[in-house]
Amino acid sequence: MATATINTEIFLANTDKSKELLYKHFAPRMYGICLRFAGNKMEADDILQESFIKIFRKIKNFRNEGSLEGWIRRTVINTAINFYRRNTRYAMMNDLEGFEKQDEDYVNIYDKISYDDLQRLISELPNGYRTVFNLNVIEGYTHKEIGEMLNISDNTSKSQLTRARSVLQSKVEALFKEKVKIPFEDFRVVRNDAEELKLDVEYSQAV
Numbered sequence: 001m002a003t004a005t006i007n008t009e010i011f012l013a014n015t016d017k018s019k020e021l022l023y024k025h026f027a028p029r030m031y032g033i034c035l036r037f038a039g040n041k042m043e044a045d046d047i048l049q050e051s052f053i054k055i056f057r058k059i060k061n062f063r064n065e066g067s068l069e070g071w072i073r074r075t076v077i078n079t080a081i082n083f084y085r086r087n088t089r090y091a092m093m094n095d096l097e098g099f100e101k102q103d104e105d106y107v108n109i110y111d112k113i114s115y116d117d118l119q120r121l122i123s124e125l126p127n128g129y130r131t132v133f134n135l136n137v138i139e140g141y142t143h144k145e146i147g148e149m150l151n152i153s154d155n156t157s158k159s160q161l162t163r164a165r166s167v168l169q170s171k172v173e174a175l176f177k178e179k180v181k182i183p184f185e186d187f188r189v190v191r192n193d194a195e196e197l198k199l200d201v202e203y204s205q206a207v
Contacts, residue, residue, distance in 0.1 A: 008068045014060050022059070023052060026069065030076045036122055036134050037080035051079040077139060081149055084127050121171045129164035136161050 011022040031048050038044035055075050062071055122130060131150065135141045136157070141149070143157040150157070 033076050047080050047083050051076040128160050132160040133164040
């Protein structure tokens with residue numbers, strides 16, 4: 001069955017109606033990006049609002065070079081970056097070249113956690129970690145590109161990503177310990193009447 005395509009021209013008329021249609025169509029998926037970059041929903045709301053103000057102001061300059069959604073997505077990401085430039089002193093991030101560790105040592109957290117939980121844990125990261133993680137892991141930017149965006153060095157970007165991954169990994173493990181209690185995890189050693197050791201295992205049901 002063929003999938004219906006949307007004529008993007010209806011979004012480019014630069015009228016009140018076209019702006020309303022554009023917002024209703026793209027805002028929900030762009031809000032997901034805002035949530036990933038933001039520390040909370042209030043900040044995500046601010047980023048989304050600021051993004052669409054820019055989009056409505058610059059929509060007349062869109063030349064159909066690439067997809068409209070891609071252009072809107074880049075505007076939202078740039079707005080999120082600028083939002084945290086105003087709130088985070090990236091210049092204070094020191095180069096930590098010795099902190100790197102190999103990618104193969106990193107357990108892929110996407111295989112272990114739901115999207116909603118991952119989004120919540122990402123939002124709990126410090127601003128710098130969260131921004132670099134989103135740009136590299138989710139959006140696919142290189143460390144060189146991230147460095148240019150945030151006015152930091154490649155090594156600082158790499159260090160921030162490594163630390164973000166480490167913090168997320170710890171958060172994922174903690175989340176799993178909350179949700180699932182592993183059998184035999186808790187046990188105590190007791191003595192029976194014959195003074196022989198035995199394990200008194202305390203089973204816990206998975207939540």
